[in-house]
Amino acid sequence: MRITQLFPNDRRNRNAFINFPFKLYQQDPNWIPPLKIDMRKIFKPNYPFYDYGKAAFFLAHNDDDQIIGRLAVANNHRYNEFHNTKTAFFYYFEVINDNQVARSLFEKGFSWAESQGLTHIMGPKGFTVLDGFGMLVKGFEHQPAFGQPYNPDYYPQLVEALGFTKTKDIYTGWIDRSIEFPEKILKAARLVEKRMGFHAPMLKTKSELKKVINDFKMLYNESLAAPAGNPPLTDEDMDNMVGQLLWIADPRLIKLIYKDGKAVGWMLAYPDVGNALKRINGRLFPLGWLQIMLEARRTNWINLNGIGILEEYQRLGGTAVLFNEIYKSVMDFDQYDYAEMLQMREENINILLEVENVNIKFHKTHRLYEREL
Numbered sequence: 001m002r003i004t005q006l007f008p009n010d011r012r013n014r015n016a017f018i019n020f021p022f023k024l025y026q027q028d029p030n031w032i033p034p035l036k037i038d039m040r041k042i043f044k045p046n047y048p049f050y051d052y053g054k055a056a057f058f059l060a061h062n063d064d065d066q067i068i069g070r071l072a073v074a075n076n077h078r079y080n081e082f083h084n085t086k087t088a089f090f091y092y093f094e095v096i097n098d099n100q101v102a103r104s105l106f107e108k109g110f111s112w113a114e115s116q117g118l119t120h121i122m123g124p125k126g127f128t129v130l131d132g133f134g135m136l137v138k139g140f141e142h143q144p145a146f147g148q149p150y151n152p153d154y155y156p157q158l159v160e161a162l163g164f165t166k167t168k169d170i171y172t173g174w175i176d177r178s179i180e181f182p183e184k185i186l187k188a189a190r191l192v193e194k195r196m197g198f199h200a201p202m203l204k205t206k207s208e209l210k211k212v213i214n215d216f217k218m219l220y221n222e223s224l225a226a227p228a229g230n231p232p233l234t235d236e237d238m239d240n241m242v243g244q245l246l247w248i249a250d251p252r253l254i255k256l257i258y259k260d261g262k263a264v265g266w267m268l269a270y271p272d273v274g275n276a277l278k279r280i281n282g283r284l285f286p287l288g289w290l291q292i293m294l295e296a297r298r299t300n301w302i303n304l305n306g307i308g309i310l311e312e313y314q315r316l317g318g319t320a321v322l323f324n325e326i327y328k329s330v331m332d333f334d335q336y337d338y339a340e341m342l343q344m345r346e347e348n349i350n351i352l353l354e355v356e357n358v359n360i361k362f363h364k365t366h367r368l369y370e371r372e373l
Contacts, residue, residue, distance in 0.1 A: 001068070001101060003108045006057040008043040013059055020059075020067045021094050022282065030143045031150055032274045033282040038244075042127065048236040049127040052078040056112040057092070060101050069095035069102065073109040074127060075116045082231035088113035088373070090123035091131065094151075095158065102158040110373055122167060122370040124149060129220075129233060129241055134170045134366025135159065142363055145303045145340050146274045148172070149366060156367065164369035173360035174340045175330060189324035198259050198321045203251040212256055213242060215263035219256070222310055248273055248296040252333065255325045257309065265309035265322050269329055269339070272301035302329060302339040 006013045018039045025031035041047050042055075049055070053076040060069035072092040080087060090109060095102050113121055125133040132149035137156050144150035192198055203209050221232040233241075249270050257265035276295035280288035309322055330339045341360060 001063065001104060002061050003104050004059050004061065005108065005112075006059055008045070014040075014043055016067050017057055017059060017070050017092075020070050023067075024094055024096070028152075030141070032144050032146065032277050033280075035277070035284050035288075036282040037284045047127075048234075048240050049074070049076075051234075051236060052076065053127070054116065055127065056109070058105055058108045058112075060095065060105050068098070069105050071095075071105040071109050073113055073121070075113070075118060076127075076231075078231040080118075086117060086119045088116065088118040088121040089125045090121060091126045093124055093155070093159075095155075097152070097154045097158075099158060099161055103162060106159075106162055114373055119373050120370065121373055122368060125368065129237055132366075134368050137169075137365050137367045139172070139364030143274060145172070145301075145305075146270075146272050146277070147303070147305070148364075159369055163371045165371065167368040167370045170366045170368065171344050171362050172340060172364035172366070173344075173362040174338055175326075175360055176338045177330060179330075179360075185320055185323060186327070188320040192320055196259065198257055198264075200255045200257045200265075200321065200325050203254055203256075206246060206249065206251055209246070209249065209251045209254060210242075212263075213238060215256055216254075216266055216268075219263055219266040219308060219310070220306070245270055248292060250296070253302060253329055255322075255329075257321055257325070259313065264313045266307070267304065267322060267325055267329075268306040269302050269304045271296040271299045271336075272303045272340070273299065274301075275299070298335070300335060300337040302336050304329075304339050304341045307341075 004013065006017055008014065018036055021031075022033060025033075042049075043057075053074055055072055055074040058071045058073075059067055062068050070092060071090060074089045074091065076087075076089060079085070079089075088109075090106070093105075095105065110121065123133075124135050125131075132147055134149060135155055136144075136149060136151050136153075140153045203212070217233055217235075217238050253267075253269035253271075255265075255267040255269075256263050273292050273295040276288075276291040280291050284292075304326065307322055307326070309319055326339065326341075330336055
């Protein structure tokens with residue numbers, strides 16, 4: 001076995017890095033392939049992450065020169081400056097069920113991180129806001145939502161054997177048309193909207209959605225970025241996120257809550273297109289894009305990939321309004337029957353307490369790991 005560091009101009013190994021999971025998961029019916037065109041972007045110098053970070057990519061080869069593992073390690077300068085830390089992140093970890101292969105990959109990753117002056121490593125955590133984070137530790141029998149991490153059940157054991165320990169758990173739950181939201185929450189939301197002046201206008205077109213992007217950016221940065229451990233979004237981050245989501249977005253599912261003309265809360269939801277990604281097996285062209293567009297129009301699943309409200313408005317009942325909007329996202333549109341609430345952090349006590357009150361069924365847990373170098 002040997003470990004090699006991949007450089008962006010090495011086309012052969014770059015393709016091997018991208019293609020390895022397609023071989024690893026070929027017998028797993030739950031795995032959702034990424035778009036290869038998106039994966040190629042991470043090796044391009046103009047990828048937004050490289051404006052404020054560096055990354056190294058590693059491949060494990062067996063004696064027959066077959067790929068048996070991969071790993072990326074990143075130094076996010078903005079994160080470390082924002083938190084005054086020296087933290088590396090690992091991501092794109094995929095490997096056969098072999099402790100020695102995993103150890104060899106991470107030893108190379110650790111050495112690279114130390115050469116960057118870093119003293120701590122955390123992950124899995126991706127390069128951008130839309131990259132998933134955490135390693136699946138519960139719910140292996142379920143198909144991941146679009147963009148949500150998925151891995152074999154042996155991965156946690158591999159990283160824990162390397163000295164990684166839990167940083168936090170992140171929970172995913174779902175609701176469907178059979179759920180009975182407590183009437184007191186729905187009543188409270190209607191009362192709060194009337195008395196406090198909260199309102200959530202429906203966005204009907206993508207043009208209307210584009211007009212509120214700045215409000216969304218402000219709300220993300222003030223209500224979720226720091227608690228989630230992320231530095232504030234840059235304009236380039238936002239443009240990248242909008243570009244990835246806008247073409248499949250149903251504007252009716254994206255909500256901004258206003259009070260006295262000020263945006264105070266938000267909900268990011270979009271149709272799940274995972275089944276289309278399975279069918280096209282990572283290939284957007286020539287007709288993969290059409291499959292995705294059609295799936296966005298006919299899927300009955302919604303991905304809820306972020307909710308937040310400014311702290312000073314939570315005590316005024318804004319959280320009830322937010323959950324009422326979640327409820328309406330499933331109940332008000334004939335197309336949708338299910339909504340999956342993705343990756344709620346365990347330290348977000350207020351949101352989790354509210355979730356317990358609305359009978360959301362938790363079925364997946366992801367874990368963020370860390371260790372000192």
